[in-house]
Amino acid sequence: xxxxxxxxxxxxxxxxxxxxxxxxxxxxxxxxxxxxxxxxxxxxxxxxxxxxxxxxxxxxxxxxxxxxxxxxxxxxxxxxxxxxxxxxxxxxxxxxxxxxxxxxxxxxxxxxxxxxxxxxxxxxxxxxxxxxxxxxxxxxxxxxxxxxxxxxxxxxxxxxxxxxxxxxxxxxxxxxxxxxxxxxxxxxxxxxxxxxxxxxxxxxxxxxxxxx
Amino acid sequence: xxxxxxxxxxxxxxxxxxxxxxxxxxxxxxxxxxxxxxxxxxxxxxxxxxxxxxxxxxxxxxxxxxxxxxxxxxxxxxxxxxxxxxxxxxxxxxxxxxxxxxxxxxxxxxxxxxxxxxxxxxxxxxxxxxxxxxxxxxxxxxxxxxxxxxxxxxxxxxxxxxxxxxxxxxxxxxxxxxxxxxxxxxxxxxxxxxxxxxxxxxxxxxxxxxxxxxxxxxxxxxxxxxxxxxxxxxxxxxxxxxxxxxxxxxxxxxxxxxxxxxxxxxxxxxxxxxxxxxxxxxxxxxxxxxxxxxxxxxxxxxxxxxxxxxxxxxxxxxxxxxxxxxxxxxxxxxxxxxxxxxxxxxxxxxxxxxxxxxxxxxxxxxxxxxxxxxxxxxxxxxxxxxxxxxxxxxxxxxxxxxxxxxxxxxxxxxxxxxxxxxxxxxxxxxxxxxxxxxxxxxxxxxxxxxxxxxxxxxxxxxxxxxxxx
Numbered sequence: 264x265x266x267x268x269x270x271x272x273x274x275x276x277x278x279x280x281x282x283x284x285x286x287x288x289x290x291x292x293x294x295x296x297x298x299x300x301x302x303x304x305x306x307x308x309x310x311x312x313x314x315x316x317x318x319x320x321x322x323x324x325x326x327x328x329x330x331x332x333x334x335x336x337x338x339x340x341x342x343x344x345x346x347x348x349x350x351x352x353x354x355x356x357x358x359x360x361x362x363x364x365x366x367x368x369x370x371x372x373x374x375x376x377x378x379x380x381x382x383x384x385x386x387x388x389x390x391x392x393x394x395x396x397x398x399x400x401x402x403x404x405x406x407x408x409x410x411x412x413x414x415x416x417x418x419x420x421x422x423x424x425x426x427x428x429x430x431x432x433x434x435x436x437x438x439x440x441x442x443x444x445x446x447x448x449x450x451x452x453x454x455x456x457x458x459x460x461x462x463x464x465x466x467x468x469x470x471x472x473x474x475x
Numbered sequence: 476x477x478x479x480x481x482x483x484x485x486x487x488x489x490x491x492x493x494x495x496x497x498x499x500x501x502x503x504x505x506x507x508x509x510x511x512x513x514x515x516x517x518x519x520x521x522x523x524x525x526x527x528x529x530x531x532x533x534x535x536x537x538x539x540x541x542x543x544x545x546x547x548x549x550x551x552x553x554x555x556x557x558x559x560x561x562x563x564x565x566x567x568x569x570x571x572x573x574x575x576x577x578x579x580x581x582x583x584x585x586x587x588x589x590x591x592x593x594x595x596x597x598x599x600x601x602x603x604x605x606x607x608x609x610x611x612x613x614x615x616x617x618x619x620x621x622x623x624x625x626x627x628x629x630x631x632x633x634x635x636x637x638x639x640x641x642x643x644x645x646x647x648x649x650x651x652x653x654x655x656x657x658x659x660x661x662x663x664x665x666x667x668x669x670x671x672x673x674x675x676x677x678x679x680x681x682x683x684x685x686x687x688x689x690x691x692x693x694x695x696x697x698x699x700x701x702x703x704x705x706x707x708x709x710x711x712x713x714x715x716x717x718x719x720x721x722x723x724x725x726x727x728x729x730x731x732x733x734x735x736x737x738x739x740x741x742x743x744x745x746x747x748x749x750x751x752x753x754x755x756x757x758x759x760x761x762x763x764x765x766x767x768x769x770x771x772x773x774x775x776x777x778x779x780x781x782x783x784x785x786x787x788x789x790x791x792x793x794x795x796x797x798x799x800x801x802x803x804x805x806x807x808x809x810x811x812x813x814x815x816x817x818x819x820x821x822x823x824x825x826x827x828x829x830x831x832x833x834x835x836x837x838x839x840x841x842x843x844x845x846x847x848x849x850x851x852x853x854x855x856x857x858x859x860x861x862x863x864x865x866x867x868x869x870x871x872x873x874x875x876x877x878x879x880x881x882x883x884x885x886x887x888x889x890x891x892x893x894x895x896x897x898x899x900x901x902x903x904x905x906x907x908x909x910x911x912x913x914x915x916x917x918x919x920x921x922x923x924x925x926x927x928x929x930x931x932x933x934x935x936x937x938x939x940x941x942x943x944x
Contacts, residue, residue, distance in 0.1 A: 279798070280791045281670060281770050285910045290891045294540065294554040296514035296561050298623070308912050317554055346791060348671040351704065352910060353889075354606040355512065356622035374671055377640075377706045378606055378620050385624035435638065437498040448624070449523070452632045455492060455500060459528075459634055462491040462502055469488075472727035472735045473504050473599065475531065475572070 265387035266445030269416040270368050272341030276405045277331055282345060283352035284379065288361040291316055301357055302364030306332060336409050344401055345372040349390075350379025359386045369415050371422065373398050384438045387445065389415065391422060391432045417443055478745035480642045481711050482677045485617035485742070489600050491634055500634045504599040505611075508535035508571070508626070509585045510562040511891070512604025516627035517565040528633035530570035534594045537562055537577045538584045539891045543854050543881035546578055555892065569630075572725070575858075583857020583883040586610040586824035590694065591859055593723025597712045597739040602629055607824045607907065609700040612709035613693035614716055615742040617677070619706040641675055641751035643705070644744075646682040649758030654941040656834070657692035658826060658905070658924035660684065660756075661699035662764035666774040668754055673705030676752065679744060680710050684758035690719040691830035698825045702771040702907055711743035765811050765937055766909045766922040768799030773909075775811060777927070777939045783807035802911055803919050804899065811937050814921070815847060817900040819878075819932040820914070821925055822854030823888035826905035829863050831925040835905075836869040838929035838943055844877035845935030851878040852894065854886040878932065890915045903931035 292304045294317060303321040310332055312325040326333045332340075343362065349372040350358060359382045362370070369389040383390045393401070404424065405411040414423040417439065423429045434442075441448060452459075467474045479487075491500040513535075520526070527533065540555035542548075550556040559577055566574045573594065575582040581592065586607055589595040601611040601618035604626040611618035625635060645664055665672070678700050680693070688696065693710045700708025710716075717736055720726050727735045762776035773796070775782065784796035784807060800807060805814070821827070821835050832855060844851050853873050855861035861883055864870055870880045887894040888906035896902055896918025905928050906913075909920040923931065930940040 278794075280795050283770075283908075283910045285889075285908070285913050289912055289916070290889050293511050293891065294552075294558050296518070296558055298515040298518075308916055314916050348674070348704065351670055352606065352908060354604055354608075354620035354622055356515075356604075356624060359622075374674060376671070376704060377674055378622060378701075382622035382624065385622060435498055436496040437494060437636065448636060449519075449525070449628050449631045452500060452628065452634060452636065456632075458492050459500070459502070459632060463529075463633065466489075466502060470598065470735070470738065472596070472731050475725060 264385070264445045264447070267368065267387055267389050267417050267442045269414065269418070270341055271412055271414045272368060273337065273339055274342045274344050274405045274411050274413050275331060275337040275340035276344040276402050278346065278402060280346040281348045281351055284350060284355050284358040285352055287350065287358040288355065289315070293355060293357055298360055299364060301361035302366065305361040305365045306330070339366065341366060341368045342413050342415070343367050343370045344398070344405060345370060347373045349375050351376040354378045356382045359383045359388050363388050371398065371401065384442060385448065387442065389417060389442060391415070393422070393430060393432065397430055478747040478749070480744045480748040480750060481615060481679055481709055481742060482617070482642045485598065485600070486639050488598070489617070497638050499637055499639065501600060501637050502634055503602050503629050504532060505534065505594060505601040506532045506629050507585045507589050507601065507603035507608065508533055509539060509605065510537045510558045511539045512623050513565065513626055514558065514561045515623050516630060517569065519627040520569070520630055525631045527569050527630045531572045532633065533571040534573045534589060535562065535566050535571050536575040536582050536585050536588050539885045539889065541577050541884040542892050543884050543886045543894055546882055550577065580858045580862070583860065584824045584827060584885055586698065587828060587856030587860060590614065591723065591857060593720055593726035596720060596726065597716060597742050602635065606701045607698050609706065609708045610694050610698040610824060612697040612700065612707055613690060615709060615712035615739065617707060617709065620701065640677045640706070643673060643676040643678045643752040643754065644750040645678055645680050646753065646755045647680070647684040647758050648682040648755070649684055651684055651758045651761065654763055654926060655761050656924040656926060657688050657695040659761055659764045661696050662766065662771065662774045662922060663756060663761045665699065665703045665771045666764070667756065668703055670702060670770050670772045671704045673700060673703035676705050677707040677709065678703070678705040680708060685710060686713060689830055690715060691828040694828065695825055699907055712739045763924065763927050763940055765927065767803065767805060767811065768796065769802055769909055769911050770795065770799070771909060771922060773799055777811050777937060779811055781805050781807055781809045781811065812939065813936060815936040816903045816931055817849050818896060818902040819848060819851035819928050820887045820902055820904040820906060821852070821928050822856070822886050823906035824856065825907045826925050827854060827856030827860065829860050831905065832860065832864045832869050835925040835929040836872045838926050838940065839876040839878060839933065840872050842876055842933045844932050847935045848932050851932040852881055852887065853878050854881045855883045857883050887914050889913060903928045903937065
């Protein structure tokens, strides 16, 4: 996993509530057995005017000029600014894979769906929860000034606007540690293999029917 | 000892270790696996040269990509076929307690297959790379969906890294009226608390109306917990739970059964247990529900009208409602009963169990699908459900009414196989999500109960099932 320390990224505002994982990456792309290459199909149904299928040459498909991701001023955006309950719906990790593959490194919203939120951390993506009024302010600033960027510092746990206004955000110590260092969580857990084995033996004593 | 919630008990009985910030390692008893969210996890094991920690925790089936007709022709879509064959190969290489491949008699939707085989038991932690894993909470289990990285983590370590959520009690007291089902209760709850209302919570469903639900009804309810934002939904263990589990292939037997039952009976919230949030509904207030928008919270009773966004004060909600009406091709203030439909889908991990099919068949019996309904398809949740329905003659009732009787699978709930809506088509669906494009690009989904879907197929538009004698 790519470590996340700090970025100063162009902001793309996606002004819709309840953006679901079917919208983030439609089901036909879930047939892939790989975990890369989903970026060109991020928000496929909103981003293109035709119907997308796996294997198409996305570079020649007609794009929707009204969809924010296609605005020239947001090309190369690394911070996705979103509304409440972003990532609701299915557990498909293809959603954060697509967002990360597109080039985003961080997301800011008033709230995220639980499973999506959790999946982001496994892929070097930083989802940041901010109060609704802060998100409103960021939407308004991003609309007003072209090339609007935000500085995100994970170590300091801050989001800083171009004018120097700084907002703190929360993250668990465990997630912060893994993200800062780009750690393989399985390797970390297996360091506790003895504890897992001891638990398992006692668990089997208590509930032998679970171990058939 | 402090009074505990059911969730507290399930959580604490699975904590392997806890870090200072509250992050825990949670032991996982059952890992359900399907073809869509597992290939990258198996590949990860291979690349790291790891083996599954306990492959007998794995129960697997192919469901999302499998066709629901012409099984003799196999899976025609080469990409779908490759994904299913990849699961075949992975299970062969890594092992499992049970695997129900494409065309197996016991194949079906993973959330139907687990419980009917007794692979889901009270007190378990159950995970699957699928958000509707919340279904299994109906058994007094802690069950929730995980992403593919976590699928690999569970395979490699038998644990999950997680923090305990807050606990919410959704209490439904009273008696549900005739024609009002667990699906309507689920939609009414989501209508009340919203699709983010349960975010950060594990939800226990309680109250007399919940206790009188069958296991099928409880599974429908817990299945939709995720649509309220809650990763996990659950119902306390009672005699209905125990009677359902008894005699199933992977359920304990003999002296172990008695030992298990004694433990399972403790899986209830203690008197006086404190929840972080309590929501109460009266069963008598719940009517058959129909969604009108593109989020499950955009729902009203069948006798109501499509809401008018002009009456919505919250600008974000107002914008969502306007966008939803445009996508759905609906005008504000239209009576729900005047909305004509093109297709009907009865199936999905929400509503494809035998009780659901019986209820739909009871409406379809002796009647005929309306002429404007191009397709009414019934997709049983598993091969066993299909066999049971056929033994009861339900297939003949559906076919006589002009419905199609299909092979089991996820089908048009998410349209990964050939079953889908065409742009602009409107569907009465017993599934769980009415998101844009969910059942096919440009498709328009209205979520309803199996009875309501069958009634809509007969009438050609939504109709209050209670007016069907």
